[in-house]
Amino acid sequence: NFRDVLIGLGMYPDPAAVMGSEGAGVVVEVGPGVTDLAPGDRVLGMFEPAFAPEVIATRDLVAKIPAGWSFAQAASVPVVFLTAYYALRDLAGLRSGESVLIHNGAGGVGMAAIQLARHWGATVHATASPGKWGVLRELGVAEERIASSRTTEFEQTFGAATGGAGVDVVLDALAGEFVDASLRLLPRGGRFVEMGKADVRDAETVAAGHPGVTYRAFDLNEAGHRRIGEMLTRAARPVR
Template sequence: MAAVQVARWLGAEVFATAAPVKWGVVRGLGVDGSRIASSRSLEFEGAFRAVSGGRGVDVVLDSLAGEFVDASLRLVAGGGRFVEMGKADVRDAGEVAAAFGGVRYRAFDLAEVGERRMGELLREVVGLFEAGVLRLLPVRAWDVRRAGEVFGLMSRAEHVGKLVLSVPAGPEVSDGCVVVTGASGVLGGVVARHLVERRGCVGCCCSAVAVRTLRVWRSWSRS
């Protein structure tokens, strides 16, 4: 959804693949129905080639793998670009160019952008949100105790936007002892320090090894 919004802002003619149950959402983003195909089969290759008059497309933004990547590469017009966003099927740019008519292949990694350029991009994106050009993706919150249902929903690709796990409010903790497991890491140390300095708790930090030892001791003491 984010990619479609950016592409339309840039003035591109968008062809999109999605699960059939989500086609209505894609149309709602302004994509013509004749330029939407299923991401669950390879039929999108023939459909998009027919709609484009046999030419194909100039740029492909991909996060698929295997034969779906091959089908997408065949759709790129001569001299076009293929931007790989996924990590499951990264290919050699030279081999792609030789096998697919000079397609310019690039595996994109946000970590390669650099801090300075990252800051520039973030400022530009925030400006687009403030101007109303981009819209936030839909967010659906679930109680963390229903995490199993959420992961099941994700595995079936039935969700749209972002799924968020929320933690219900618990009793106020102060002047007590809190056990922080896995506290040998940086995050555990930060949590423990926060509880002691800000909440007045007595911190009891345990490493994973210590926790396993405690469980074994409890099991032995009950036998």
């Protein structure tokens, strides 16, 4: 997970953060209150620390691995899909027929967010470095709704693609002028969800400068164990 990279580089804002927050494995023992899992079950979930041959997990933070998934695939799901799910569904209330701008769409959370948004019937606009645009195309993002995350030209690109209407939701992890350009893509009001840590804005100041825009910075842990467990179960449920 990219969080681990930031911790390893000494760039994560919480100096007490521990590397390793997700994983997958086989249940070896369950507590007396756990009745829906048994030794031998394959599970994925959030553990801290996860870099260990054996960990103790909270029941709410694990779910069964779908048939056909490898442990490596399962271990890559929890943090990115939970973050994307919580941001887009719980905080932004993204609905079918709406449009969303997903920054860093070729990153872990970005790819998860694109898949979820399209699954829910939303129109996706996404940014990534030009060398990674192929990833966005493979995820089903239309050519005219792809732009670079290296410059603020995405504002003009997406403004033109929407006829000046902009989008309904922005999922952001950028900073500085990129945030300002993204806010201007909400000319009709909307929801701006900030998962980055480098440039957190004041919600009232944003609302004053951009009428109708709701700004929300967040951290996944604020969702609480029960909600995280619900989202994790849904994320690991095969799509039919």
